[in-house]
Amino acid sequence: MKAAVVGLGIGMAHAAGYLESPDAELYAVCDLLPHRLQRVGGTFDSGSMLCLKQLFDEALLTKTWQEIGVKIFTDIDLLLADPEVELVSICTPDFLHAEHAEKVLKAGKHLLLEKPADIDLDAAKRIRTAIQDSGCRFGLGYEFRVNPAIEKLRELRISGVIGEVRAISLHHFRTPFKHDKWNNWIQQRVFSGGLIVEETCHWIDLVRFLSGKEIDSIHCTADSGILPETDFEDAVFINGTYREGGVFQIAHILTGFDFDLKIAVHGSQGTLWCALKDEPYSILDNGETSYCGLVVAGQPGMAREKVQRWTWGLEATEPWNIRELVKRVAESAAQGVEPPAGIQDGIESLRWAIKARECTI
Numbered sequence: 001m002k003a004a005v006v007g008l009g010i011g012m013a014h015a016a017g018y019l020e021s022p023d024a025e026l027y028a029v030c031d032l033l034p035h036r037l038q039r040v041g042g043t044f045d046s047g048s049m050l051c052l053k054q055l056f057d058e059a060l061l062t063k064t065w066q067e068i069g070v071k072i073f074t075d076i077d078l079l080l081a082d083p084e085v086e087l088v089s090i091c092t093p094d095f096l097h098a099e100h101a102e103k104v105l106k107a108g109k110h111l112l113l114e115k116p117a118d119i120d121l122d123a124a125k126r127i128r129t130a131i132q133d134s135g136c137r138f139g140l141g142y143e144f145r146v147n148p149a150i151e152k153l154r155e156l157r158i159s160g161v162i163g164e165v166r167a168i169s170l171h172h173f174r175t176p177f178k179h180d181k182w183n184n185w186i187q188q189r190v191f192s193g194g195l196i197v198e199e200t201c202h203w204i205d206l207v208r209f210l211s212g213k214e215i216d217s218i219h220c221t222a223d224s225g226i227l228p229e230t231d232f233e234d235a236v237f238i239n240g241t242y243r244e245g246g247v248f249q250i251a252h253i254l255t256g257f258d259f260d261l262k263i264a265v266h267g268s269q270g271t272l273w274c275a276l277k278d279e280p281y282s283i284l285d286n287g288e289t290s291y292c293g294l295v296v297a298g299q300p301g302m303a304r305e306k307v308q309r310w311t312w313g314l315e316a317t318e319p320w321n322i323r324e325l326v327k328r329v330a331e332s333a334a335q336g337v338e339p340p341a342g343i344q345d346g347i348e349s350l351r352w353a354i355k356a357r358e359c360t361i
């Protein structure tokens with residue numbers, strides 16, 4: 001299956017996925033910025049995408065795209081007019097998602113769309129209609145669903161080891177958004193939807209994915225007083241309830257100095273605990289642990305030696321997860337299996353993100 005990537009920021013992780021996929025080949029890339037289209041390593045000169053460099057063979061980085069047999073485009077319409085293209089990753093800024101997704105589907109190509117589905121709920125629903133009309137396969141960029149630690153949490157929950165999920169708490173502490181995005185789109189609510197729509201959507205997706213339950217109500221308090229450069233919330237606290245019973249809580253802070261994600265899934269018979277970092281020896285734990293992903297499963301009062309523990313290395317970090325998601329969506333497009341996340345997951349998480357944001361403005 002011949003694949004193309006539109007938008008070469010995080011789109012570079014998509015390119016790495018297609019280069020590795022047994023179901024797809026990287027056929028073309030498309031961007032507006034000349035330096036991203038010159039050398040394969042062009043994106044990595046500017047900072048926030050540096051963590052993706054490790055997904056590529058060093059020797060590839062100094063080559064031009066043409067030298068490695070990949071076509072380049074500056075116009076998405078010309079790319080989509082190429083009959084060879086069968087599968088497209090849309091990795092453009094959030095406010096362009098529905099517009100670009102509809103173009104891809106109308107051209108009859110399978111689609112992998114980065115999150116959020118869009119910043120507007122009606123636009124996201126239009127994508128759902130376009131998928132139905134086109135008959136094409138679709139996957140959404142919720143890569144935490146294929147993080148091995150998150151997959152372990154879900155597998156343990158489904159096995160029944162903690163009984164019924166009654167409460168989930170998720171805490172994410174991260175560094176501010178960088179200033180090297182195209183036209184600084186991410187710092188402006190009108191282009192990114194703000195923190196809750198842009199990124200908390202991942203965590204709203206995970207509280208659904210990990211519980212197997214649908215959200216019934218949501219409440220949010222937020223503050224925007226720490227970072228001067230964004231025109232939206234930088235500290236977000238969400239509480240919610242599930243339709244099938246139980247509660248969840250999300251804390252999401254954009255003003256940190258490292259990456260830290262903690263999730264606890266409390267069931268009627270036990271608890272699952274998970275920690276994710278983005279490097280094995282983190283400043284947050286004084287460099288004392290060597291994992292990037294940790295899952296611990298136990299029950300109240302259990303002897304310490306009976307508590308189970310699993311760890312993962314770099315494969316539990318975001319760059320690896322995005323590359324893995326791309327491979328799974330290529331497999332889904334080529335072989336008709338279900339993708340890790342679909343448009344309904346995008347719509348549900350966006351619907352609740354917008355409802356949460358409404359409490360704050």
Ligand SMILES: NC(=O)c1ccc[n+]([C@@H]2O[C@H](COP(=O)([O-])OP(=O)(O)OC[C@H]3O[C@@H](n4cnc5c(N)ncnc54)[C@H](O)[C@@H]3O)[C@@H](O)[C@H]2O)c1
Pocket residue numbers: 006007008009010011030031032033036074075076091092093094096114115116141142143180181182183198318322
């Ligand atoms: N799944 C994840 O965890 C994850 C992580 C980072 C970013 N993202 C998502 O990926 C998307 C892109 O984010 P980013 O950080 O890479 O931003 P970015 O600004 O670094 O990259 C976007 C690229 O799109 C290009 N572009 C804009 N309009 C275009 C057009 N009409 N045709 C062709 N190219 C166009 C820009 O030139 C730019 O290079 C966003 O939706 C973001 O939410 C997802």
